[in-house]
Structure formats: C-alpha cells, structure tokens
Amino acid sequence: xxxxxxxxxxxxxxxxxxxxxxxxxxxxxxxxxxxxxxxxxxxxxxxxxxxxxxxxxxxxxxxxxxxxxxxxxxxxxxxxxxxxxxxxxxxxxxxxxxxxxxxxxxxxxxxxxxxxxxxxxxxxxxxxxxxxxxxxxxxxxxxxxxxxxxxxxxxxxxxxxxxxxxxxxxxxxxxxxxxxxxxxxxxxxxxxxxxxxxxxxxxxxxxxxxxxxxxxxxxxxxxxxxxxxxxxxxxxxxxxxxxxxxxxxxxxxxxxxxxxxxxxxxxxxxxxxxxxxxxxxxxxxxxxxxxxxxxxxxxxxxxxxxxxxxxxxxxxxxxxxxxxxxxxxxxxxxxxxxxxxxxxxxxxxxxxxxxxxxxxxxxxxxxxxxxxxxxxxxxxx
Numbered sequence: 001x002x003x004x005x006x007x008x009x010x011x012x013x014x015x016x017x018x019x020x021x022x023x024x025x026x027x028x029x030x031x032x033x034x035x036x037x038x039x040x041x042x043x044x045x046x047x048x049x050x051x052x053x054x055x056x057x058x059x060x061x062x063x064x065x066x067x068x069x070x071x072x073x074x075x076x077x078x079x080x081x082x083x084x085x086x087x088x089x090x091x092x093x094x095x096x097x098x099x100x101x102x103x104x105x106x107x108x109x110x111x112x113x114x115x116x117x118x119x120x121x122x123x124x125x126x127x128x129x130x131x132x133x134x135x136x137x138x139x140x141x142x143x144x145x146x147x148x149x150x151x152x153x154x155x156x157x158x159x160x161x162x163x164x165x166x167x168x169x170x171x172x173x174x175x176x177x178x179x180x181x182x183x184x185x186x187x188x189x190x191x192x193x194x195x196x197x198x199x200x201x202x203x204x205x206x207x208x209x210x211x212x213x214x215x216x217x218x219x220x221x222x223x224x225x226x227x228x229x230x231x232x233x234x235x236x237x238x239x240x241x242x243x244x245x246x247x248x249x250x251x252x253x254x255x256x257x258x259x260x261x262x263x264x265x266x267x268x269x270x271x272x273x274x275x276x277x278x279x280x281x282x283x284x285x286x287x288x289x290x291x292x293x294x295x296x297x298x299x300x301x302x303x304x305x306x307x308x309x310x311x312x313x314x315x316x317x318x319x320x321x322x323x324x325x326x327x328x329x330x331x332x333x334x335x336x337x338x339x340x341x342x343x344x345x346x347x348x349x350x351x352x353x354x355x356x357x358x359x360x361x362x363x364x365x366x367x368x369x370x371x372x373x374x375x376x377x378x379x380x381x
Contacts, residue, residue: 033124040125040368041226041361125365126234129372131242133324133352137203137291156191165190204293204324205243206235207282209275211300212266213250220331224299225262226364227329231297232258234372245282249275251305271308272300272341276315283322294323297371302330302340313344320350327371332359 032039039045152165169188174181208231210224235242246261247253250268253275279296287294296319304312320326330342345355356367 029120029124032121036125037362037365039121040230040365041223043222045121122233122237125230125368126238128374129234129238129368130374131204131235131239131293131295131324132371132373134204134293135324137293151193152190153193154187154189154191156193160192160194162190162192203241203243203291204239204295205245205287206231207245207247207279207294207296208232208261209247209249209253209279209296209298210261211250211270211272211275211298212248212264213270213303214267215270215303215333216301217333220301220333221265223331223358223361223364224329226361227299227367228297229262230364230368231372234368243287247275247278249278253278270300270304272298272304273308273311273315276312276319280315280319283319289322295325295327296323297327297329299329299331300341301333302342303333304341304344306339309341309344312341313347316344316348320348320352323352325371326350326353328353328355329367330355330357332357 152162166184166189167182169190170182170184173185173188208228210228212221216224232244235244244258246256246258248256248261248264248266249270249272250266251271251274255278256264275298283289283294316326328341328345330340342355342357345353354371356363356370358364358367
C-alpha cells in the first residue's frame with residue numbers, strides 16, 4: 001500500500017506568533033504586578049478616570065545575551081590572576097559616574113509604553129481586596145441571581161442542546177445495536193437544564209472623609225484623592241450595593257457630591273472633630289449598625305487644632321463600637337510637626353481600627369492593601 005504524505009511541515013511553527021504574543025502578554029502582566037506600587041499613583045491613570053486604555057511604562061524585556069565590557073575592568077571568573085581582596089569586580093560605571101558630577105555619559109534603560117485596558121489593570125490591583133469583617137445584617141439584604149447549568153435531560157429547548165452528550169448517546173445506541181449508522185434520532189437528544197441561584201450580600205456603607213483645609217497642599221490632596229479613587233472603583237467593581245458617602249472638612253464638615261469631593265479645593269483651619277461628629281450623626285440617624293456594615297475612612301495631613309484632639313478622641317471611641325473597620329491615613333508632610341492627629345489614634349486599642357502613614361506616592365498601594373485585607377490587619381501603623 002502506498003503512503004500519501006500530505007505535508008512535512010512542522011505545524012507548530014504556525015502557532016509561534018500566537019505563542020510569542022501570549023508569552024509577551026504574560027511578561028507584561030508580571031511586570032505590572034511587580035510595579036503596582038508605582039503604577040497605582042501614576043497621574044495619567046488617575047486622570048483617565050477609567051474611560052480608556054492607559055499607557056504604562058514597562059521596561060524592555062531583553063533576552064539573555066553576552067555583553068562586551070568596554071571598560072576592560074577586572075571581573076570574577078577565569079583570568080590571569082593578580083587580583084587581591086578589596087578589588088572592585090564587575091562595575092560598569094566610569095569614574096565620572098562614580099563621583100556623581102556632571103551629565104552622565106552612560107546609556108539608560110530602554111522602556112516602552114504598554115497599552116492596558118483599565119479593566120485588566122483593575123483586576124490586578126483588586127485581586128486580593130475585600131471588605132474586611134463583612135457580616136450578615138438583619139435586613140436590607142441585596143439579592144442577585146445567577147444561572148447554573150447543573151443537569152442534563154431528554155427534553156428542552158433547542159438553544160440548550162448539549163451537542164457532546166447528544167453525539168455520545170447516538171454512538172452508544174449504535175454500539176448496542178451493532179450498527180455503524182450514527183444518525184441522530186429524537187431519543188438521542190440531550191438538553192442542559194439550569195437552576196437560578198439566589199445570592200445575598202449584606203448592605204454596606206462607606207464614609208469617605210477627607211481633610212480639605214489650608215494645610216493640605218497639592219501633594220497631600222493628590223495622595224488622598226488617589227487612595228479614594230481606587231477605593232471607589234474597587235467597591236463598585238466587587239460589590240453589588242455599597243453606599244459611598246463623601247464628607248469633606250476643614251473647621252466645618254459637610255456632605256458633598258462625588259465630583260466636588262475629587263475636584264473642589266478648600267482652605268482655612270482644621271477641626272477633625274467636625275467630620276467625626278457628622279459621621280456619628282449619619283450613623284445614628286440614617287445607617288444603624290444592625291442594618292449596615294459600616295466602614296469610615298479618613299485621610300488627613302494630621303495638622304489638627306491641638307485643643308480639638310480630646311474631642312476627636314471621644315468621638316472616635318463612640319464610633320468604633322458601631323463600625324466593622326475604622327481606617328485612618330495620615331500623609332506625612334515635609335514640614336515637621338511635633339504633634340499630629342495620629343497621636344490621638346495611638347491612644348486607642350481596638351481590633352477594628354487600622355492606621356497607616358504615607359510619605360510618598362509608592363505607599364498608596366500598600367495602604368489600600370492594608371485597609372482591604374482579608375486578614376483584617378489592624379491596630380497600629
């Protein structure tokens with residue numbers, strides 16, 4: 001019998017482009033995950049407001065290769081000998097670069113801007129985020145319905161036909177009868193059936209409280225708004241129904257719209273007790289703890305009127321028994337302050353209190369992770 005050879009080509013080569021693209025996408029994803037602390041605070045991402053593909057700076061992914069040493073310096077490994085303890089090995093910087101003087105003459109590290117959809121970026125940022133200590137409440141449960149295909153039957157609509165099981169039934173029928181005719185008959189048809197699964201989530205309310213006084217400079221406001229930007233998107237992405245109340249304060253506190261919260265500037269002095277009193281009033285009048293999971297988050301530079309600190313302490317102690325988690329973030333100012341609002345929180349020992357300090361943009365992402373951790377890390381900075 002003569003063998004007919006259709007092709008001697010290696011068909012795996014036809015998939016090489018797809019495999020390279022897949023590998024590249026995995027490398028980009030890995031690079032993003034390793035640099036989330038920098039990426040989260042990127043201004044171009046915050047300004048995009050999630051409405052478009054964002055450009056992220058990604059280091060060029062070089063393949064391993066040998067590089068020629070132009071400076072001809074000593075290296076470890078095989079050589080002519082003559083080295084002694086203390087010799088610098090493997091340095092690729094010239095004397096001018098070592099001194100840090102003048103313009104550099106060394107090449108930089110290549111990078112390119114990778115286009116990433118906001119949805120992909122959110123999935124990486126929020127991968128392990130949760131509302132900690134979420135509990136079932138007496139009422140106002142939020143219901144959602146999902147469909148789960150969990151059974152196979154002989155009757156159903158043609159749109160739900162299970163092709164694989166239908167063909168298997170025809171083959172088994174033919175095998176039993178000894179026939180090689182596998183034409184599908186009515187008795188072979190199999191259909192998927194489903195059940196509606198009701199899911200319930202407890203109601204939650206988040207109080208976003210931000211200091212907008214004169215001491216909050218451009219850097220402090222940017223840090224606070226960056227944190228709340230990601231917090232709001234996380235809550236609306238992962239939870240069906242979470243009310244977010246925006247509170248801004250200086251010496252007086254007021255409830256504002258989301259747009260005002262992220263764009264409007266204020267001035268004046270600082271009395272943080274004003275926002276804590278407003279939060280307490282809201283909880284007592286509108287959001288009772290037996291019906292809501294409650295999460296207040298406050299960001300400030302800590303520059304509070306000293307005579308107001310004792311009142312802040314009293315109000316915080318009243319709020320804590322009512323909430324699942326109280327989060328306070330203090331943005332460290334370049335100006336030295338001997339006493340900040342953080343000293344008030346340090347006097348409180350409570351499992352549902354979490355505080356963080358932020359000194360630069362890279363620390364926004366760790367702050368998000370600390371507040372929205374499954375482990376419920378709390379008590380301390």
